[in-house]
Amino acid sequence: MKKWLNYLPTLFIITIVISLIAYSSTGNSVRMNYTEFQKLPAGTDFQDSQMTISSTVINVEGTYKNGDKTVNYSVLVPNTDENMAWLQERLTSDGGQITVEDPSTNGMWLSLLGQLIPFLLVGVFFYYMFTKMGGAGGSNKAFEFSKSKARVESNVKTRFKDVAGCEEEKEEVKEIIEYLRSPKKFTDMGAHIPKGVLMVGPPGTGKTLLAKAVAGEANVPFYSISGSDFVEMFVGTGASRVRDMFKTASKSAPCILFIDEIDAVGRQRGAGMGGGNDEREQTLNQLLVEMDGMEDNNGIVVIAATNRPDVLDPALQRSGRFDRKITVNLPDVKGRREILAVHARNKNLAPDVTLENLAKRTPGFSGADLANVLNEGAILAVRNKETAITMNDLDEAIDRVMMGPAKKSKKYTEKDKWLVSYHEAGHAVIGLKVEDADMVQKVTIIPRGEAGGYNLMTPREEKYFHKRSEFIAQITGLLGGRTAEELVFGEISAGAVNDIERLTEIAKNMVRVYGMSSLGPIQYADPQGNVFLGRDYTQGANYSAGVAEEIDKEVRDIVNSCHKECKRILTENRALLDLIAHNLFEHETLTNEEITNLMKYGQLTDPNAPITVEVVETKKEVVEQPPVPKTMDQKDINKALDELTKR
Incomplete structure (x- = not known):
């Protein structure tokens, strides 16, 4: 009608x-x-x-x-x-x-x-016109507010093969798939499948994708709704929508009911400076009642996702509601390799692209970040009118995802360019000379985002636990740029503001959270804080003013000792610092291989590598260069630096 x-x-x-x-x-x-x-x-x-x-x-x-x-x-x-x-x-x-x-x-x-x-x-x-303007038929629309906004997909195409980098998480949900396929096996055994599964983890790690894959593997309807879709300005709307959502889902059982960003409605009740939100708390109460009142094995499995599990109400996570908690972490190098393979299915990659190397260059990237890297690489290949995505496109894509596009039109004055060159060279020297410091992958003085220069440093190997020496090395590496400015120019700039922010946070955590100071293994700060008042609003209230003074002294001592060590390393390797800075000034971007060659041979290329020279048409001749020493002493580095300066 x-x-x-x-x-x-x-x-x-x-x-x-x-x-x-x-x-x-x-x-x-x-x-x-x-x-x-x-x-x-x-x-x-x-x-x-x-x-x-x-x-x-x-x-x-x-x-x-x-x-x-x-x-x-x-x-x-x-x-x-x-x-x-x-x-x-x-x-x-x-x-x-x-x-x-x-x-x-x-x-x-x-x-x-x-x-x-x-x-x-x-x-x-x-x-007709009257009803469109909300007249006679407008009163009927009032009842639509109580209807659930859950969207349903009856034929989900996503499968486990589309979800990579989370093998352990897949194992945790296989019982749910088996139950949705054949629930009689569980009821005959007297088993009760979890009513709810809570997926937690950083943004972009694939929580929603994994939930859809569960529905796809089980071949059941997939109801999806966001936590913000429950609460409206009308009183009682959220609770009625929860009731309608479960009522609608029960008609399609067995099915998956997915609630994304559940923290929008599932926050702890009665918390905050101004008290709780009555409408949101009523919605949460109704959700708790529906999950607790659901009959055993009635075919509805609720899957919720959030990246803020610390704010959820304890009643939401108790047994009988969200029985199972699955943490979807950032992928390791093997997981990143698998994720890249999934997203590279429809990409035309050049022969020089190896997903293994690309996975090693992207530590800390989520699945969404990796998909964005490949997509940005494809866009750059089209922009450059190439027939395939090259490794240069993907290198640039990594930089764009992390720091933003390069601002090549922004020109430095000569003095500022030297300052940025020595600043980035300072980071590179510390990365080369300190054993536990992060490895330098790329150094550039081309501005990106809000940064005047960019130093891509990755861990030598991915670890789940970090030692005190590794934190000290990180602080020393972050001080490399500022110390280089101080050593070469006799003054410092504001370019190290982000470095100072990061190293201060590391030093504070070493003292207050990890117990890596003379104050002993005592935690003086809640690593989560009060999430309703701001994470740092109430920190420090659980120790005395005397202890606060000792904490400040310990933090200052850690940073000062790292600064002293950083200055010693840069002073002893001043020639290498100058060599890297001069090459950065001239070429603007240096790769890991080029920096290593500068340290070993005093030049950007390896003189021992065979040089291929084209002679006649397609024929090639390989000319072997005379061998040179594998390492250079200080005298050789100074000589190479003098030759570079004369040019």
Whole structure:
């Protein structure tokens, strides 16, 4: 019915147009009264006429000649014997014929309906417009607020092969798939499948994708809704939507009910500076009741996802509701390799692209980040009019995802360029000379985002636990840029603000969280804080002012000792610092291989590597260079630096 109402304005306009055309087509017809008909001249030439005789009047329709013009006429004549005789004589005087019709055959009801149709169309049109403006039918829409906004997919195409990098997480949900496929096996054994599964983890790790894969593998309907879809401005809307959602899902059981970002509605009740939100808490209460009131093994499995499990209400995570908690972490190098393989299925990669190397260059990347890297690489390949995605495109894509696009149009002054070159070279030297420091992959002085330069450093190997020496090495590496400025120019700039922020956080955590100081293995700060007041709002309230002073002293001692060590390393390797800085000033970007060659040979290329020279057409000749020492002493580095300066 609603579909046809949408076409009502068009039908109304068409009816009006047809009526106007019909009216214009009868424009030559003359409607006379009885007196006018009597006054027509005696010699009027009447042609064929039709008479419809009723009990009181005679309806006469026909044509007559008025000179060369034919006129259509109609007239009502009183029904008397005299008028009947007069009409027969008058209309047949010039050979005209009279046709008498029975009034019962005219379809009185059809005629009446024809007169009513225009009024009915006008009435329906105004009713349609009234309901659109929220009038008479607007009251019905009030009931739609209580309806669930959950979207359903009956035929989910996602499978486990589309989800990579989380093998352990897949194992945790296999029982749910088996239960949805054949629940009788579990009921016969007396087993109760978890009613709810809570997936937690950083953004972009594939929690939603994994939930869809569960529905796809089990071949059951997949209901999905966001936590923010429950709460509206109307009181009681969220609770009624929860009831309707479970009622609708029960009709399609077995099925998966997925609630994304459940922290929007599942926050701890009664928390915060201003108290709780009554409407949100009512919605949460109804959700708790529905999950607790669900019958065992009724076929509905609730899967929820969040990246803030610390704010959830404890009642939501108790047994009987969200029984199983699955942590979806950032992928390791093996997982990143598998994720890249999934997203590279439809990508045209060049032969020089190896997903293994790409996975090693992207530690800390989530599945969404890796998909974005490949997509950005494909966009860059199209922009450069290439036939395949090269490794250079993917290197640039990694930089764009981490720091933003390069601002090549931004030009440094010569003094600022030297400052940035030495700053980034300082980070690179510490990365080369400190054993536990992160490995330098790429150094550039081309501005990206808000950074004047960019130093890509990755861990030498991925670890789950970090030692104190590794934290010390990280702080020393972060101080490399600022210390290089101090050593070379005798002053410091504001370019190290992000480095200082990061190293301060590491030093504070070493003292207050990890117990890596002389204060002992005591935690002086809640690593989560009060999430409703701000993470740092209430930190420090659980220790005295004297302890706070000791914490500040320990943090300062750690940073000062790292600064002293950083200055010692850069002073001892001043020639290498100058060499890297000069090459950065000249070439603007250096790779890991080029930096290593500068440290070993004093130049960007390896002199021991065979050089391929093209001679005739496609033939190639390999010329072996004379061997040189594998390492260079300080004298050789100074010599190479002098030659570079002369150029």
